[in-house]
Structure formats: C-alpha cells, structure tokens
Amino acid sequence: MSASSDSIELYADDPEWADIEPVRQYENPNPLAPIFYTEEYRDATDYFRGVVKKGDMSPRVLDLTEKIIRLNPAHYSAWQYRYKVLLALKSPLDLELRLMDELAVKFLKTYQVWHHRRLLISHPQLSSSKSSSFYLTAELRFIAKCLVVDSKNYHTWSYRQWLLSNFFSGGERGKEEEEVWKKEMEWIEQMIEEDVRNNSVWHHRFFVVFQSGIRVGDEDREVVRRREIDFAKDKISLAPSNPSAWNYLRGVLDNNNLPYSDLSIFVRPYAQARSPDAEADEVIDLENPSPSKGAQLPCVPAIEFLADVYESGKSRDDIEKAAQLWKSLANEYDTIRKKYWEYRIKEALEVLPA
Amino acid sequence: MTSDSELLVPLHVAYIKSLGENKDDLVYHMTAHLRLNAIYWGLTALCIMNQKEALDREEMIGFVMSCWDDEAGGFGAHPDHDAHILATLSAIQILVIQDALDRIDIPRVVKFILSLQQPSGVFAGDSFGEVDTRFSYCAVNALSLLGKLSELDVEKTVAYIRSCKNFDGGFGACIGAESHAGQVFVCVAALAILDRLDEVDHETLAWWLAERQLPNGGLNGRPEKLEDVCYSFWVLSALSILQKLSWIDSDKLSSFILSAQDPDSGGIADRPGDMVDVFHTLFGVAALSLLGYPGLVDLDPVYCMPASVIEAKGLRKSWQALERRSK
Numbered sequence: 001m002s003a004s005s006d007s008i009e010l011y012a013d014d015p016e017w018a019d020i021e022p023v024r025q026y027e028n029p030n031p032l033a034p035i036f037y038t039e040e041y042r043d044a045t046d047y048f049r050g051v052v053k054k055g056d057m058s059p060r061v062l063d064l065t066e067k068i069i070r071l072n073p074a075h076y077s078a079w080q081y082r083y084k085v086l087l088a089l090k091s092p093l094d095l096e097l098r099l100m101d102e103l104a105v106k107f108l109k110t111y112q113v114w115h116h117r118r119l120l121i122s123h124p125q126l127s128s129s130k131s132s133s134f135y136l137t138a139e140l141r142f143i144a145k146c147l148v149v150d151s152k153n154y155h156t157w158s159y160r161q162w163l164l165s166n167f168f169s170g171g172e173r174g175k176e177e178e179e180v181w182k183k184e185m186e187w188i189e190q191m192i193e194e195d196v197r198n199n200s201v202w203h204h205r206f207f208v209v210f211q212s213g214i215r216v217g218d219e220d221r222e223v224v225r226r227r228e229i230d231f232a233k234d235k236i237s238l239a240p241s242n243p244s245a246w247n248y249l250r251g252v253l254d255n256n257n258l259p260y261s262d263l264s265i266f267v268r269p270y271a272q273a274r275s276p277d278a279e280a281d282e283v284i285d286l287e288n289p290s291p292s293k294g295a296q297l298p299c300v301p302a303i304e305f306l307a308d309v310y311e312s313g314k315s316r317d318d319i320e321k322a323a324q325l326w327k328s329l330a331n332e333y334d335t336i337r338k339k340y341w342e343y344r345i346k347e348a349l350e351v352l353p354a
Numbered sequence: 355m356t357s358d359s360e361l362l363v364p365l366h367v368a369y370i371k372s373l374g375e376n377k378d379d380l381v382y383h384m385t386a387h388l389r390l391n392a393i394y395w396g397l398t399a400l401c402i403m404n405q406k407e408a409l410d411r412e413e414m415i416g417f418v419m420s421c422w423d424d425e426a427g428g429f430g431a432h433p434d435h436d437a438h439i440l441a442t443l444s445a446i447q448i449l450v451i452q453d454a455l456d457r458i459d460i461p462r463v464v465k466f467i468l469s470l471q472q473p474s475g476v477f478a479g480d481s482f483g484e485v486d487t488r489f490s491y492c493a494v495n496a497l498s499l500l501g502k503l504s505e506l507d508v509e510k511t512v513a514y515i516r517s518c519k520n521f522d523g524g525f526g527a528c529i530g531a532e533s534h535a536g537q538v539f540v541c542v543a544a545l546a547i548l549d550r551l552d553e554v555d556h557e558t559l560a561w562w563l564a565e566r567q568l569p570n571g572g573l574n575g576r577p578e579k580l581e582d583v584c585y586s587f588w589v590l591s592a593l594s595i596l597q598k599l600s601w602i603d604s605d606k607l608s609s610f611i612l613s614a615q616d617p618d619s620g621g622i623a624d625r626p627g628d629m630v631d632v633f634h635t636l637f638g639v640a641a642l643s644l645l646g647y648p649g650l651v652d653l654d655p656v657y658c659m660p661a662s663v664i665e666a667k668g669l670r671k672s673w674q675a676l677e678r679r680s681k
Contacts, residue, residue, distance in 0.1 A: 154527070
C-alpha cells in the first residue's frame with residue numbers, strides 16, 4: 001500500500017489545497033481501498049466537491065478537473081465546471097481546444113469530449129475572431145483524423161455534420177464555403193474508397209448532397225441525381241451485397257420521386273445466379289456496371305429491389321413475379337426474415353382481384 | 355438445461371442485489387454518474403422477472419430522494435450531482451413503480467423539464483446544453499408519467515423529431531445525424547406517447563429495423579455494425595410499437611440473448627463472453643419479455659416499465675408484443 005501511495009500525488013497532502021475542505025461521497029468505514037487508482041480518483045473527486053461547494057474558480061481548478069476527466073471522462077459535472085472556470089478566467093480557448101485534441105482521441109466514445117468542443121468552437125472568442133476560418137477548418141481536419149481511428153464513431157460524425165451546417169451553410173463565408181464543400185465531397189469519395197461498407201459515410205454523403213443546401217455547380221439537380229445514381233451503381237458493382245449502397249440508391253430515388261423501374265436493367269444481373277459463360281462475351285455497359293468477379297450472386301438487396309419493381313407494375317403477372325422473388329428470399333436467400341417476406345407476399349396478393 | 359436455452363432468473367436476481375453492496379468497488383465510483391439509472395435498470399429487470407421485492411422499497415425511495423438537486427429542481431444521478439434529465443426520468447420511473455410519486459414536488463420537476471426545451475424543440479440534458487432526441491424522449495416520458503403532458507409544446511417537440519428523420523426511414527440523435535436503432539426507439543416511443551405515429555414512415559422504418567438482425571440472431575444498431583444485446587430491446591420495442599414484432603426471428607434472437615448470460619455469477623453482457631452489467635441485463639430481460647419468454651412479466655415497450663403499472667395509470671398505447679409462451 002505504501003509503495004503505491006508514494007507514487008501518486010494526493011490533493012490531501014498538497015498544502016496548496018489546504019484551504020479546500022474535501023467533501024466525501026460516502027461515510028466509509030474502511031478508507032484503505034485496495035486499488036491506489038481508486039484512492040487517487042476519490043481524493044480528486046472529494047476535492048472537486050469541495051471546490052464546487054466553495055465556488056472556487058481559480059486556475060488550479062483547471063488542473064483538478066483535467067485530472068478527474070482523465071480518470072473518468074464521463075464525469076459530466078467536472079466538464080461543466082471546467083467550462084465555467086475557463087470562461088471566468090477568460091482563458092484562451094484555442095489552447096483548450098488543443099488540449100482537447102489529445103483527450104478526444106483518448107476518449108473518442110465519450111460524448112462530453114465532443115460537446116465540450118462544440119461549446120469552445122461556438123464561443124465568440126473563437127467563432128467571431130479573425131482566425132475563425134482557421135479554427136473551423138482545423139476542426140474538420142481534426143475530425144477526419146479521429147475518423148481514421150474509429151471510422152463509424154457516432155459522436156464524431158454528428159459533430160462534423162453540426163459544424164458544417166452551423167458554420168458553412170449560411171453563405172457568410174462566400175468562396176471559402178464553396179471550397180469546404182468541394183473538399184468535403186473529395187474526402188467522402190476517399191472514405192468510401194477505404195471502406196465501401198461504412199454506412200456512416202454513405203449517410204454523410206446523403207447529408208452533404210441532399211440535406212444541407214445546394215452547392216455552387218450543383219444547381220442542375222437532374223445532373224446531381226444522375227451523378228449520385230451512377231455513383232451508387234458503381235459502388236454496388238464492387239460489393240453487391242452492401243446494404244449501405246443499396247439504401248443510398250433507394251434514398252436518392254425516393255427523395256426525388258423517381259420510379260425504381262428506371263433501374264431494372266442495372267439490377268437484373270445482380271438478382272440472378274451468374275451464368276457460367278456470361279463473363280466471356282459480356283458487353284461493357286458503362287451506365288450499368290456488372291457485378292464484380294467473384295461476388296456472391298444473386299444478392300438479397302437486388303432480389304428485393306427487383307421485386308419492388310415488379311410490385312409497382314401492379315398487373316397480376318407482375319405481382320406473381322414479385323411473389324416468386326419474395327418466396328426465394330423467404331425460403332433460400334434471407335431465411336432469417338422469412339416472416340417479413342411472407343408478409344410482403346400476403347399484402348401484395350390481397351390487393352389482386354380474385 | 356444449459357444456460358444457452360434458459361433464463362437464469364435466480365442468478366440474475368442475485369447479481370442485481372449484489373450491485374449496491376460493494377460501495378468500495380472502483381466500478382461503483384466510476385459509474386456514480388449513472389447510479390440512479392442503474393437502480394431503475396435493476397428494479398425494472400427485477401419487476402419483469404417478478405422479483406420486485408428483492409430490493410428494499412424504503413431504502414430505494416430514500417436513495418432516490420437523496421439525489422434531489424434542490425437548486426435546479428430535478429434529480430442528479432447521485433447525491434450532490436447536478437440535476438440531469440436522464441436521472442430525473444429514472445427517479446420518476448422508480449417512484450411510479452414504487453407508487454411513491456407523492457414524495458416529489460411535481461410542479462417544480464415539470465418546470466425543470468420544460469426549462470430544458472430549446473428554441474428548436476429539442477431538449478437539452480442539463481444546463482450544460484448537450485442536446486439529443488434521447489432527451490426529448492426523457493422529457494415526454496417523464497411529463498406523461500407525471501400527468502403533465504398538457505404543459506408541453508407538442509408541435510415544437512414533434513417538429514424537431516421530424517427534422518431528424520432520415521432517407522432510410524430511421525432517426526438520428528440530432529439534425530443531420532445517421533439513423534441508429536437507439537435513436538429510432540426514443541423517437542418512435544416519444545411519438546407514440548404524443549399520439550403522433552403518423553410522423554413515422556411505418557413500412558420503411560419497420561423494414562430497416564428488421565434488417566438489423568444478423569445471421570447469428572443478434573441485432574445491431576446500424577448497418578455493418580456488430581450485434582449487441584441492448585439493441586434487442588431498442589429494435590424490438592420500436593417494432594412492437596409499429597406492430598411488426600413478428601418480422602424478427604424470435605427463436606434465434608432469444609438464443610443469442612441467452613448465450614450472453616454469465617452462467618456462474620448472473621447478469622447479461624453485450625455479447626457472449628463479455629463482462630456483464632445491469633444495463634444489458636435489463637435490456638436482455640426486457641427483450642425476452644417482448645418475445646413472449648415463459649414466466650416473465652409483460653413489459654411496456656413505450657415506457658420501458660412493467661405493463662401493469664402503465665395500464666393502471668391509463669397510459670397504455672397500442673403496441674403489440676408476442677404472445678407469452680407457456681413453456
């Protein structure tokens with residue numbers, strides 16, 4: 001016990017903190033906790049409670065709250081109080097951001113890390129300063145770096161979406177905004193290149209293209225629609241069973257009220273087993289890329305898509321073809337969702353005249 | 355029978371009872387910010403296993419009241435913690451289950467909750483300002499349990515949830531954020547309480563939820579992510595509210611949840627072989643209740659509380675679970 005006690009510094013032993021009365025969380029009959037880490041954490045939080053009680057806003061509280069956050073980043077009161085102290089001391093918030101760079105990477109999954117950054121970057125000291133563009137684009141770069149470590153982190157992505165819509169969507173930043181969005185699309189391409197199955201990037205692409213205003217150069221929406229459909233087709237051909245790309249394709253069609261039947265030529269080869277001699281005499285159709293070699297065919301999302309195309313045809317023949325496809329999903333290709341496919345069959349057949 | 359095929363009720367009850375006993379434990383201190391939530395998770399799990407009495411009622415109510423933050427007018431997660439909407443909902447849920455709502459100053463709590471609504475319609479968790487559709491659900495659920503929904507600006511609340519709806523039919527945590535099964539649950543349940551399920555694209559969303567089931571039976575929270583027991587509850591509760599629970603392969607999901615039990619010391623983990631915790635224990639048991647697992651008590655998926663409690667308050671919505679099996 002003594003060895004470990006020597007190696008950590010307790011606030012209880014520090015004369016600089018003698019004016020603070022530590023507030024214990026519980027009456028504890030056995031103060032000698034077996035893990036010195038616990039002792040360190042308890043000591044720090046005891047002094048934190050003392051600080052809050054006294055209303056102490058001195059610089060040393062920044063050290064104390066940093067220590068607690070490093071031991072337990074989910075301690076939201078420590079974060080909250082830290083922010084208050086930063087403001088009270090008029091601390092340079094850009095330095096705080098840089099300190100946060102380290103903590104964010106360390107505690108990527110903790111919401112508070114990201115919320116603290118939101119508060120910092122929104123504060124007029126940064127967001128209204130002459131260097132605001134510098135801080136904001138540095139944030140975008142920093143987020144991209146974090147996503148290299150954890151490419152699907154929910155907090156990181158929503159922080160990026162928040163930054164883009166709050167600071168780069170009003171038109172106040174003129175040319176610079178154009179530049180940011182252009183780079184955003186290039187970065188998205190690169191992220192999808194790295195992992196075509198990352199649903200978070202697909203979602204982000206939809207957000208950028210369809211949900212956050214219209215970019216310079218994207219005013220012709222017909223061109224944009226075509227570009228996005230081609231993009232999705234191209235990525236589907238690389239990994240035909242990737243649900244994210246199919247959902248994206250459906251999203252683009254639904255969002256623009258386009259019929260699924262527009263894509264039946266493209267979808268058909270994905271919804272059937274590969275014929276052994278098909279590849280040799282295949283004609284390259286740039287608009288309708290065929291499944292990559294070695295891809296498992298048929299794939300579930302394509303069968304489902306094709307069935308939807310048939311169902312929209314509404315004739316008895318069409319519905320029966322759709323039902324045939326759903327049956328193959330229920331009994332062979334997607335048996336775990338058997339009940340769902342049976343439901344689709346029942347619903348579709350019910351509307352047919354007897 | 356092996357642990358793979360049977361819910362180990364006595365072990366889980368013992369596990370939950372043991373949680374409050376070792377206050378010297380490091381984990382106890384590190385999770386102080388979730389203490390009140392943990393008690394709600396434990397109590398609800400016990401109720402679903404028909405063992406409500408396993409934890410002492412008076413002691414529990416005493417602890418809840420010791421978390422009251424008199425300055426803010428809400429509950430913190432632990433004595434001396436700042437009031438937060440997550441802890442406030444847990445406190446209200448515990449007091450409702452224990453029939454002790456008369457202990458609190460309802461008008462003050464209502465005032466605290468309403469003070470967290472932002473101009474956009476979303477709720478913040480506390481005065482620190484984190485916003486999330488999760489907190490909108492907490493506010494709606496809590497106000498409903500307190501019988502004070504009439505004081506809420508429903509249009510504004512619904513408008514924010516609507517703005518979080520995505521192209522795949524799902525909902526995210528805030529505007530622009532990706533669909534996530536947990537966020538889908540909170541948005542759908544909040545809309546159910548507000549009788550505004552017309553905002554949901556039922557077929558697209560129910561399909562997206564059914565798509566969360568993986569070949570091993572478990573459910574994930576987003577496409578191409580790992581399965582996790584807690585999504586069993588979030589996906590199933592949303593599907594029950596949309597009356598499409600039958601789309602899930604119930605046998606496979608039940609086996610997956612049961613395989614994540616600790617057969618020696620009780621409790622359920624996020625997936626087989628991991629450390630158990632009370633959060634996953636509740637959501638595993640809750641999901642099994644919705645799937646009609648024999649011997650369990652009915653759970654209300656909208657409020658995540660015993661169905662009988664919600665029915666007694668006249669708050670039941672038109673959700674549908676699977677029929678309870680006799681064995």
